[in-house]
Amino acid sequence: xxxxxxxxxxxxxxxxxxxxxxxxxxxxxxxxxxxxxxxxxxxxxxxxxxxxxxxxxxxxxxxxxxxxxxxxxxxxxxxxxxxxxxxxxxxxxxxxxxxxxxxxxxxxxxxxxxxxxxxxxxxxxxxxxxxxxxxxxxxxxxxxxxxxxxxxxxxxxxxxxxxxxxxxxxxxxxxxxxxxxxxxxxxxxxxxxxxxxxxxxxxxxxxxxxxxxxxxxxxxxxxxxxxxxxxxxxxxxxxxxxxxxxxxxxxxxxxxxxxxxxxxxxxxxxxxxxxxxxxxxxxxxxxxxxxxxxxxxxxxxxxxxxxx
Amino acid sequence: xxxxxxxxxxxxxxxxxxxxxxxxxxxxxxxxxxxxxxxxxxxxxxxxxxxxxxxxxxxxxxxxxxxxxxxxxxxxxxxxxxxxxxxxxxxxxxxxxxxxxxxxxxxxxxxxxxxxxxxxxxxxxxxxxxxxxxxxxxxxxxxxxxxxxxxxxxxxxxxxxxxxxxxxxxxxxxxxxxxxxxxxxxxxxxxxxxxxxxxxxxxxxxxxxxxxxxxxxxxxxxxxxxxxxxxxxxxxxxxxxxxxxxxxxxxxxxxxxxxxxxxxxxxxxxxxxxxxxxxxxxxxxxxxxxxxxxxxxxxxxxxxxxxxxxxxxxxxxxxxxxxxxxxxxxxxxxxxxxxxxxxxxxxxxxxxxxxxxxxxxxxxxxxxxxxxxxxxxxxxxxxxxxxxxxxxxxxxxxxxxxxxxxxxxxxxxxxxxxxxxxxxxxxxxxxx
Numbered sequence: 001x002x003x004x005x006x007x008x009x010x011x012x013x014x015x016x017x018x019x020x021x022x023x024x025x026x027x028x029x030x031x032x033x034x035x036x037x038x039x040x041x042x043x044x045x046x047x048x049x050x051x052x053x054x055x056x057x058x059x060x061x062x063x064x065x066x067x068x069x070x071x072x073x074x075x076x077x078x079x080x081x082x083x084x085x086x087x088x089x090x091x092x093x094x095x096x097x098x099x100x101x102x103x104x105x106x107x108x109x110x111x112x113x114x115x116x117x118x119x120x121x122x123x124x125x126x127x128x129x130x131x132x133x134x135x136x137x138x139x140x141x142x143x144x145x146x147x148x149x150x151x152x153x154x155x156x157x158x159x160x161x162x163x164x165x166x167x168x169x170x171x172x173x174x175x176x177x178x179x180x181x182x183x184x185x186x187x188x189x190x191x192x193x194x195x196x197x198x199x200x201x202x203x204x205x206x207x208x209x210x211x212x213x214x215x216x217x218x219x220x221x222x223x224x225x226x227x228x229x230x231x232x233x234x235x236x237x238x239x240x241x242x243x244x245x246x247x248x249x250x251x252x253x254x255x256x257x258x259x260x261x262x263x264x265x266x267x268x269x270x271x272x273x274x275x276x277x278x279x280x281x282x283x284x285x286x287x288x289x290x291x292x293x294x295x296x297x298x299x300x301x302x303x304x305x306x307x308x
Numbered sequence: 309x310x311x312x313x314x315x316x317x318x319x320x321x322x323x324x325x326x327x328x329x330x331x332x333x334x335x336x337x338x339x340x341x342x343x344x345x346x347x348x349x350x351x352x353x354x355x356x357x358x359x360x361x362x363x364x365x366x367x368x369x370x371x372x373x374x375x376x377x378x379x380x381x382x383x384x385x386x387x388x389x390x391x392x393x394x395x396x397x398x399x400x401x402x403x404x405x406x407x408x409x410x411x412x413x414x415x416x417x418x419x420x421x422x423x424x425x426x427x428x429x430x431x432x433x434x435x436x437x438x439x440x441x442x443x444x445x446x447x448x449x450x451x452x453x454x455x456x457x458x459x460x461x462x463x464x465x466x467x468x469x470x471x472x473x474x475x476x477x478x479x480x481x482x483x484x485x486x487x488x489x490x491x492x493x494x495x496x497x498x499x500x501x502x503x504x505x506x507x508x509x510x511x512x513x514x515x516x517x518x519x520x521x522x523x524x525x526x527x528x529x530x531x532x533x534x535x536x537x538x539x540x541x542x543x544x545x546x547x548x549x550x551x552x553x554x555x556x557x558x559x560x561x562x563x564x565x566x567x568x569x570x571x572x573x574x575x576x577x578x579x580x581x582x583x584x585x586x587x588x589x590x591x592x593x594x595x596x597x598x599x600x601x602x603x604x605x606x607x608x609x610x611x612x613x614x615x616x617x618x619x620x621x622x623x624x625x626x627x628x629x630x631x632x633x634x635x636x637x638x639x640x641x642x643x644x645x646x647x648x649x650x651x652x653x654x655x656x657x658x659x660x661x662x663x664x665x666x667x668x669x670x671x672x673x674x675x676x677x678x679x680x681x682x683x684x685x686x687x688x689x690x691x692x693x694x695x696x697x698x699x700x701x702x703x704x705x706x707x708x709x710x711x712x713x714x715x716x717x718x719x720x721x722x723x724x725x726x727x728x729x730x731x732x733x734x735x736x737x738x739x740x
Contacts, residue, residue: 042401042404042405043405045401046401046402046405046408046411049398049411049415050410050411050414050415053414053415053417053418053613054414055442056429056430056432056433056442056613057417057418057429059429059432059433059442060425060428060429060432063432071440072440073439073440074439074440075439075440075441075442075445076432076442077442077445121329121330121333122330124326124327124329124330125326125327125329125330125331127326128323128326128327132322132323132326134320134323134324138738140327140331142731142734142735143339144334145730145731145734146727146730146731147334147338147339148727148730149670149723149726149727149730150338150342150720150723150727151673151674151695151716151719151720151723152674153674153695153698153715153716153719154341154342154345154716154717154719154720155337155338155341155342155345156698156699156702156703156712156716157341157344157345157348157702157709157712157713157716158340158341158344158345158348159337159341160703161344162336162337162340162341177333177337178337180333181333181334181336181337181338182337182338184330184333184334184338185334185338188330213322213326217326238420241422242421242422242423242424242425243422244422244423244424244677244680244681245676245677245695245699248699249699249703259422259424262424262428263424263680263681266428266681271431271435273428273432276428276431277428277432279428280424280425280428280429281425283421283422283424283425284420284421284422284425287420287421287422288417288420288421290420291417291419291420292413295413298420299416299621302419302618302621303621303622303625
């Protein structure tokens with residue numbers, strides 16, 4: 001009847017026999033759970049959860065190599081035991097499809113400028129906020145920080161109108177500008193905090209050497225800001241690359257980026273996974289490569305910027 | 309922080325030229341739209357006549373938008389809670405496992421992919437057919453492990469034959485049976501593929517000391533067979549449960565053999581024979597994930613799949629900064645692991661948990677892609693959320709940008725508290 005016999009694993013042997021004669025014997029259920037957790041149970045749980053987490057993506061990857069008829073008749077797991085089901089034909093036909101290859105280029109044409117613009121424009125402003133003294137500085141910076149959490153939904157209708165007037169509605173340029181604007185508050189916030197930590201002696205020494213503000217910015221501030229700029233660039237790149245909503249509204253529906261192209265495919269033909277699976281996997285390739293190559297920067301970018 | 313130690317009193321044009329590009333973009337594409345949206349939300353669909361707060365009233369009275377509002381509420385409560393809780397559990401569990409990095413990578417990875425890709429992934433996971441969709445393949449496997457599946461879901465009594473369908477789905481032989489007289493129980497409508505392993509049906513023995521009979525598929529290809537007769541090519545239906553019922557009470561039961569025959573003891577004499585309903589219930593086909601009832605929880609699950617890793621990484625970082633000595637001291641004082649977790653770790657992590665939770669709430673508030681991609685058009689209305697409704701209201705045919713703007717302003721109002729907290733924190737940091 002006593003508790004110790006019931007627990008499989010007592011973490012601290014010292015307190016078990018001592019408390020035997022008196023006092024409440026039953027340890028709270030949480031306690032028992034926790035002591036179980038210290039052992040191999042944790043490992044088993046982690047493996048099971050890890051596999052569970054991988055399965056959906058694995059399913060997409062395997063399906064992307066299967067014939068449409070196989071996809072329609074059986075689950076992707078059947079292909080694991082039947083090597084005959086694997087082929088590149090889905091990828092062949094997708095990469096031979098001009099609309100899809102065009103969408104890859106549109107995605108690149110949107111993502112690279114939108115990333116570069118946010119980094120450069122954001123860094124310039126961040127430097128001014130960190131190291132220049134001008135009237136209203138703190139107040140303006142406060143506004144920028146306030147804009148951090150503004151949902152992009154607020155801007156969809158007005159900016160669509162504005163772009164219409166300017167003649168850049170449904171163009172790549174419009175998408176780039178929209179992403180840049182909404183990336184800026186975070187960029188300025190992140191970089192200003194980072195730039196502010198640059199030792200002032202460095203800046204003063206450079207000024208004594210006669211460097212102008214622009215030269216100082218490019219030769220001293222930007223190189224020193226490397227880690228923060230990398231985190232920002234990766235974060236912004238992923239954000240724009242993966243975006244669908246902004247592109248859905250502001251991109252040219254005739255030559256859309258990958259996300260919108262696949263979404264159109266889905267609307268039109270339903271669940272034709274022989275196109276959607278390889279397509280989705282191709283959109284994931286670059287983000288996943290960046291994720292695995294720059295884990296640290298990605299994590300710090302996400303940690304600082306998920307407020308968006 | 310930096311304020312108060314600025315190294316240069318910049319000439320106005322220098323500062324201005326550094327700031328100008330950013331302020332231009334922010335002014336034109338973020339600040340001006342806020343003002344425009346607020347103003348636009350007070351006008352009707354055409355934008356010509358002032359309607360006051362009618363568009364906001366529409367959010368709370370229009371049935372479609374109310375569904376979106378209700379779903380958003382579910383999202384905001386459930387998604388951040390589940391993701392944060394899982395993140396906390398994962399962070400604590402991985403703390404002392406050496407290969408935890410691999411686990412963290414796996415769980416964090418979905419953060420890197422687009423919601424469109426995640427949507428396509430989960431469209432496949434949630435496919436209705438258990439032969440194709442992973443979720444239902446797992447659901448039916450689990451279900452069939454605990455509940456036996458029935459043998460002949462399609463079998464039916466021949467219309468006008470001796471068997472009738474009862475209300476509970478069982479098939480009753482209305483004529484009472486007598487020992488020694490073979491009972492014939494013909495069924496039809498079983499698809500040929502299901503009969504590929506079936507043996508030919510055999511006529512019952514008709515021993516006088518017992519009740520015997522045959523259950524078979526009363527159909528000969530080409531239509532040559534006679535009704536209610538076991539023709540040479542006709543096949544047996546095996547494993548069917550047969551009950552003998554007297555006055556609603558079961559006096560004996562058995563199952564048909566491979567040749568379709570069964571025998572019941574003499575007590576069954578004078579009873580009615582019944583083929584129980586569980587012989588014919590259709591097989592469990594899993595859950596209709598993307599049907600109107602569970603589509604929102606199903607999509608929330610896909611969101612949790614994407615964002616639990618985010619919670620885990622932030623909480624793990626917080627966990628790493630919890631002082632070891634505090635934990636050790638508590639353990640020395642005799643606190644068990646659970647006590648340490650509940651009384652020390654969680655309170656120390658409270659600020660991190662708060663940040664994660666609020667961040668996820670803001671994120672969930674604007675959820676759009678996942679719902680738009682995963683919900684099939686048949687259940688889009690049931691899965692609707694505010695950001696999706698805003699998109700549908702504002703663009704495309706029959707758009708009402710007045711209502712769209714009102715939804716946008718409503719979303720903005722919901723994040724204002726967070727905005728204020730951010731600004732307060734900044735002011736406090738600047739004063740130090």
